[in-house]
Amino acid sequence: MSYKSPFSTSSSKPGHGSIVVALLPPNTPVLREVSYQYPLKLVAPDPLALPSDEKTENATDPSPSLIHTVFLLTYGGGIVAGDVINLSVSLESKTRLILLTQGSTKIFKTPDPNLVSRQCMNVSLAAHSALVYLPDPVQPFAHTAFSQSQIYKLNEGEGNLCVCDWVTSGRSARGENWDIHEYKSRNEVWTVTSDEKGAAKKRLLLRDNLLLDKNGHTNMQLSDRMDGFSVFGTLIIRGAVFSSLAQFFMDEFEALPRIGGRDWGDSAQQKLSPQEERRAKRQQQEKKDGLVWSAANVRGFVLVKFASKEVEGSRNFLKDMIKEEGSVLRNFGERAVLCLK
C-alpha cells in the first residue's frame, strides 16, 4: 500500500476507480475516497443510519452506525466493446459497505470476437468489515465478448462477505439465447496473512470461475449446454455477520422436497407453522419459476448456486430468501437488496 496524498487528484487512468471506507474514531465510518474515470462512474448517496436496533448482542463492540452505499455505473448504461474497468475497493476494520448497480450490466456487441471487454474489481477487507454486493445480473447481448473478475482479499481470513454474481442469456425479448462469443466471470476469495517478517502470504479460499465459450468439444451450441436455463448465478456468503443467513440457506436446502419422492398419502397433514407455510409458498414459486438451486457448506463459506428460466425467477428467489431470513435487512437496511426489487 503506497501512501496516498489527501490532496492528489483522482487517478487519471481511464476506467479506473477506487473506493475506500475508513473508520473515523471512535465509531464513524466515512467514505475516504470515491474516485473514478470514464467509462466507470460511481455514485455515493448519503449513508443511512442503521435501523434503530443498536442494542446488538455485544454492546462493547457496537456495529458501525452508518452504512455507506456506492452505485457502480457505467456511462451509457453498459459496457462497450473494448472497455476496461478496474475498480479497487478497500474496507478498513469495522466498516460496512453496500455496492449496488442500477439495472443490469449490459454488454454491447463487439465487432471482433477477440476484442474482449473487461471488468475487474479488487476488494480488500480488514477484520470485522463487511460487504454486501447484490447487483443486478450481467446481461451480455448477442455477439459479445466479456470477461470479469471479482477478487476478494480477506485479511487473516476475516471479513464478511455476501456477494452475488449472476448472468443472463441476453435480451430474451429479442430472442437472444446465449448467442455470445464469450463470457467469463471469476470470483476468488483469498486470505492474506503476513508472517513475522511482514511478508504477505496469500492462500486461495474459494475460486468460482465460469467459462462460457466455444471450447469443450461438445458439438453443441452454448444454448443447448444450458439445459433451458436463462440465468445462472452464485451467491457467496462468509463470516460471522452473515452466519445466520448462511445457516438459513443450508436449512432451506435441507428442507427442499426430495427429487423423485412421492406423496403416498400416509403422512398425516399436520398444521403448518408460519415458517413452514412460507417455505411451502416459496417452494411453489420456485417450481413455477423453474428455479433450481443448491447450497454447500465448504471451507468456511456457504456457496449457493442457482439457475432459472427467467430473470425474475432468480430475483424472486434471492429476494425472498434474504428478506425472510432478515439479518441483512436488519444489519444493512433495505438498500442492500435494492437490486432485487
Added chain:
Amino acid sequence: MTASLEDQQTLKDEIADLERRLQDAKSRLSQNELVGTPSLPSTDTGFHALLLLSDSALPLGSFAFSSGLESYLAHHKLAASSISQFTSFKTFLRLSLATLASTALPYVLAGYRHPEDIETLDNDFDASTPCTVARRASIAQGRALLTVWDRSFKAQYTTSHSESEGQITSADESKKIAIEALKSFSAALRKFDYINAHLAPLWGLITRVLSVPLRDAAYLFLFSHARTVISAAVRASVMGPYQAQNVLASSELQDRIRGLIEEGWDRNVEDAGQTVPVMDLWVGRHEKLYSRIFNS
C-alpha cells in the same frame, strides 16, 4: 523379336532382383529398429504402469460414483423408451467430459509438470470445487489412489529406482523429486487436516512417478472418467453392456478426448473453470434425490 524378348526377360529379372534387395534392406532396417535400438526401459515401465492404472478393478472405488449422471436422469424425467434415454445419456457424457477437461485436467497436467507444487494444487482444486458431493467423490478417489501407491506401487518404484544407480540421468533426478513430493504429501495428509488429496493433481503426480508419458496420463484420466460414467449408465439401466462398449470404443469418444487434451494442454490451473454451469447444480442436488444408487 527374340532379342527384345530376351531384353524383356533380363529387365524383369533385374526388377525382381531389385525388389528382393529392397525388401531385404527393409527387413534389415526394421530388425535394426526392433533389436538394434531398443526402446528405453522407462517407456516400457510407463506402458506397464498405464495398463495397471487403466484396470477398472483398480481399487479407487470409482464404481460408486456417477458424476452427476444419476441426478441428471432424475432432473430429466424421460420417457421410458431406451432410445431417448440413450440420446440424452450421450449429451450428458459430452457435457461431463467437457466439465472434467475444463475443471480437473489442468490440475492433472500441473501435478505432472510441477510435483513440488502438489500441496498448493490440492488446496486450489479444493477451493475450486463448489459442492460437497463433487468434493467427496474427488477426495475419496484421490485418497484411494494414494493408498494404492503406498501399499502396492511404492515398494516397486522406489527400489527399482535406487538400483539403477549406474548413471544418474536428469530423468532419474526429476523422478526422485516427484517421489519425494509424493512422500511428503502423503505424510502431510496424515498430519494436517487442510490437506484433502484430490484425485486430479495426484493423478498427475503419480503418473509422473510411474513414468507414464503425460499425454497418455491425461488421456487415461479422461478415458477413465468416461468409462466410469458409462459403467454407471449400465447399472442405472440406461443402456446395455454391449452398447456401453460400443460407446467406449467409438472414434467419436477418441476424437473428443484427444481434442479436449489438445485444447487444455496449455491451460493454467488459474484458468480452470466450469464450462457447463448446470453441471454444478446436477451434481450439487444429487443429495436431494429421493433414492440413490451412487455416491455422486
